[in-house]
Amino acid sequence: MLGGTFDPVHLGHLRSAVELHEALALDRVHMIPAAMPPLRGEPWVPPETRLALLEAGIGDTPGLVADPRELRRDGPSYSADTLAALRRDYGREARLVMALGHDAFLRLADWRSPQRLFELAHLVVIDRPDHEAPLSAALAELIQGREVDSVESLMQRPAGGLLRLRLPTRMAISATAVRRRLASGASVRYLLPEAVEARIRRDGLYRQR
Numbered sequence: 417m418l419g420g421t422f423d424p425v426h427l428g429h430l431r432s433a434v435e436l437h438e439a440l441a442l443d444r445v446h447m448i449p450a451a452m453p454p455l456r457g458e459p460w461v462p463p464e465t466r467l468a469l470l471e472a473g474i475g476d477t478p479g480l481v482a483d484p485r486e487l488r489r490d491g492p493s494y495s496a497d498t499l500a501a502l503r504r505d506y507g508r509e510a511r512l513v514m515a516l517g518h519d520a521f522l523r524l525a526d527w528r529s530p531q532r533l534f535e536l537a538h539l540v541v542i543d544r545p546d547h548e549a550p551l552s553a554a555l556a557e558l559i560q561g562r563e564v565d566s567v568e569s570l571m572q573r574p575a576g577g578l579l580r581l582r583l584p585t586r587m588a589i590s591a592t593a594v595r596r597r598l599a600s601g602a603s604v605r606y607l608l609p610e611a612v613e614a615r616i617r618r619d620g621l622y623r624q625r
């Protein structure tokens with residue numbers, strides 16, 4: 417699972433998903449837009465639009481799936497609920513991985529039921545340029561004894577481990593910067609897939625909040 421606000425999806429998300437698929441030899445990567453992201457304000461565009469942009473961005477990329485399941489639930493999109501649903505789909509023995517960037521990881525102790533996340537899945541933290549802050553005491557305690565140093569050790573069990581991964585291509589692209597550029601009329605070429613930019617232009621998205 418790679419969840420996100422995806423407001424909008426950009427090449428940092430998509431390239432990370434492809435490299436996760438390869439590095440962890442995953443069957444597939446469920447990219448899941450949050451209908452209502454729990455720890456931030458309302459996104460600029462509605463969930464259905466963010467999902468449509470994600471579908472356009474993924475296109476026919478092998479191994480990546482745009483998964484609409486959080487749009488079918490009411491209330492905040494808690495990852496523990498999403499992982500519980502994925503666990504039901506894949507069964508008790510499946511290796512389940514929740515991937516997140518280092519910036520999102522830094523706030524993990526504030527998430528709903530953080531211990532439960534580890535009962536349901538492994539966590540893989542993707543190194544992200546410009547996001548290297550020290551861990552809080554609460555986060556250090558939460559992950560104590562969980563860290564492993566290789567994909568092989570992670571995949572020995574269905575859930576419960578933590579792996580920090582430096583993917584081959586680190587991209588300093590953020591949706592915040594993309595929105596700012598769109599709103600100011602600056603170029604977003606090569607930050608987004610062409611199909612995503614085309615859809616944004618066609619529908620006049622992100623011109624203003």
Ligand SMILES: Nc1ncnc2c1ncn2[C@@H]1O[C@H](COP(=O)(O)OP(=O)(O)OP(=O)(O)O)[C@@H](O)[C@H]1O
Pocket residue numbers: 419420421422423427428429432515516517518519520542543544586587588589590591592593
């Ligand atoms: N360039 C990137 N490289 C690696 N991981 C990323 C990158 N951009 C986002 N992520 C990760 O993808 C997940 C979803 O990110 P999100 O949709 O919040 O995008 P964002 O670019 O961080 O957005 P914003 O700037 O609006 O906060 C998070 O776990 C985030 O850390």
Ligand SMILES: O=C(O)c1ccc[n+]([C@@H]2O[C@H](COP(=O)([O-])O)[C@@H](O)[C@H]2O)c1
Pocket residue numbers: 418419420421422448449450452453454455456493494495496520526527528
């Ligand atoms: O479950 C939670 O409490 C929780 C709190 C904050 C973020 N998340 C999830 O983390 C992912 C990235 O969130 P964000 O806000 O960085 O786009 C997205 O899938 C969110 O639903 C989940």
